[in-house]
Amino acid sequence: MVDLKIEGVDCFYDSAKILENVSFSVETGNFVGILGPNGSGKTTLLKSISRVLKPKKGAILLDSKDVYKLKTGEVAKQMAVVPQDSNIAFSFSVLQVVLMGRTPHLRRLQTESDVDLAIARRAMEYTGTWQLADRLVNELSGGERQRVIIARALTQEPKVLLLDEPTSHLDISNQLEIMDLLKQLCDQKKLLIVGVFHDFNLAARYCSSVILLKKGKIVAAGKTAEVLTGDNIKDVFGIDVIVNKHPVTDLPYVIPVSRPKELLRRNVSVHIVCGAGTGSMLMKTLTDLGFMVTAGVLNVSDTDFATAEYLKIPVVTETPFSPIAEKAQKANLAMVSRANMVVVTGVPFGLGNLQNLEAAGEALKQKIPVYILDDVPVNLRDFTGGKATALFDELKQLGAVFVKDQIELLRLLNVSVEKARLASDSPLVPDHLKPRRAGTESHITNKSEKA
């Protein structure tokens, strides 16, 4: 067991304050990720822990002992560091480099004994580098070299392992391999691992707890799932993200979303009748273009609802898999009557959402223009036994405008299509909702052949 306490640490480079009052405490068996934007002080924090940069204020306590008061060799027996990239230019053999890890345990004139060699060998077998023993370290690939450095760190027999973006120079398979190895070390060898990472998802997947740094201060620290929230990430990194649960691992999964920097403001509100993901892109496009967008009625589990939530669009909701009840319909009608226009997407209609078409009809009666995206013929997505098709005809008679796709709609809305950044072939209707056409079968066969 070992515990590491960081108490009120202030670090400076010359007169520039890099860390301010950083405090946290961790112990054996934890895999701690330090995340933050460039210049937030992540690496500095690691340097101050590893005794490279002495803090001006505060203390680093390893098992209640100040690391700056211990001898360098004493600290190296308990704490090993894996740097970002160890570019060893000298042609030492892999075994020589790994054996250097024994340095803190050896006296000046002592040569490595069989015991030291056995320790190095165990570490190398653990990291899968024993068969590289005779290779020259400067001729290894990045992934191999990083495993050798981890073997060297293990040869120090440390209780604490510090990592400075250990995988940032590696390809994805090497990244996962190294991280799996580290996680295994943390669990099996009862190591305390503290690492700086760039990739939220890598951190989310492997770290038991996370520390978020911003401008040298801790913004949030704690269990990974509690810290990696959209709000925290927005605060620290200034980017919008969607944090989902990973469907397989149940760990947080962070998807960054880019947003246009300048939002146009238009005093036009658009109510969208959509569902099953048919409205997502339109909601995003129109929001980006500065329209005030509303939507409804949507079931809470609907993809379009998730999009609306993310875009912070007012939406009238209904419980999942339930037909639209009177209350929701009323709210929706109220929303429709406040809109400047209504757009109906190519959503399939069933008895559950038929009322949405009636709401469109109400809009027309109130002289609110209605645009109907007719990219998929209505009879192909009418699951009401003809009722929806009938309502469509009615809407046509009431003066609804039928448009063939989103591009045409945007043109009608007097928006430059280029600005909307829409490729003309971008599917407004998800593939699985599209009607089957001749040849589709063979298309699927092709796909599976490729796979």
Added chain:
Amino acid sequence: MENPEKPQQLGRKSRWRLYFALLILLFLGTILVSLNLGFSQIPFPDIINILLKHTPFVGDSVQLTAFQAGKESIIILVRLPRIFAGALVGAALAAAGTVFQGMFRNPMADPYTTSASSGASLGAAFAIVVGFGVATLGVYTIPVYAFVGCVISVLVVYLISRVGSRVPISTLLLTGIAVGIFELAIVTYLQTIAGDKLGPLTFWLIGSLSSTRTTWAGVTAMAPLIIFGIVAVYLYSRDLNILTLGEDQAQHLGINLERLKFILLILGALLTGAAVSMSGLIGFIGLMIPNLTRLIVGPDHKILLPASVFLGASFLVLCDGITRFLTTPASPQEVPVGVITSIFGVVFFLFLLRRKKRIDAF
């Protein structure tokens, strides 16, 4: 993943023994060859006989021929001290070069990088031109001044480079170069005002092992210092290995970095100062011998350091022998040994470099 074979690396000790045996043979061979070279050629059997006469325990039973007795003083009083001096200077410069290159992680570093040479030059120039202290120091005036100048200069560079409690390597390198230029400017100025002492000053600045400098007294005075220096740096060979990984990693492996840098710097300065005070400035050895040795034995200082020492010693002894060989009654002006070291050394080094296609270690 299991590999039943032992890594070859474990057999490195026997390979090292081979290197050592070869280097010692080379060293003894060059001494013999060098004893043979000079104004008067003395055949090898005679040389060996004379040497045996002066070997403890067996010496008494050796009888010298009339010819051998006539050459005894040339061998024992002229050539042998000169060869010992050459070996010491070569060994010291090669060791210092290895230390500085490892410490600065730079194959361009040499014993003179940290202003050691210019400091020694300034000290010597001061002694020659100002002549202060000649009365007490006698023939040792110039060596003592050169040695002190070298060590003080390196210490000044160290103190200037200090930032808080740390001495960044890159700052140390640049400060060394800057201070060196400053000192050489003063030496140049001293040359302009040297007057009739310009000759001795210029002669001193060109390194040489000529017999005016290399007496048994000088050799016995400097030998303990140089041998101490070499043994001391050898004790730090593991630290030097680790230092080549970079400063941060060395610290992570438990090296007391600042203390190590200071010790290595001072030991390097001691070795350089001792060498320069005996011979003046001799180029190439401190720069090229470590690089050359690294090409042959690899970067591990446990073998690199002693191999450099023997190679440096052998090389300088051989080159000095060549200068004596070239000094004939027809051309009595001795060719500076630095000229020989550079010409032969560079050609051999470039040959090796071409064959290996790269500087292996850096």
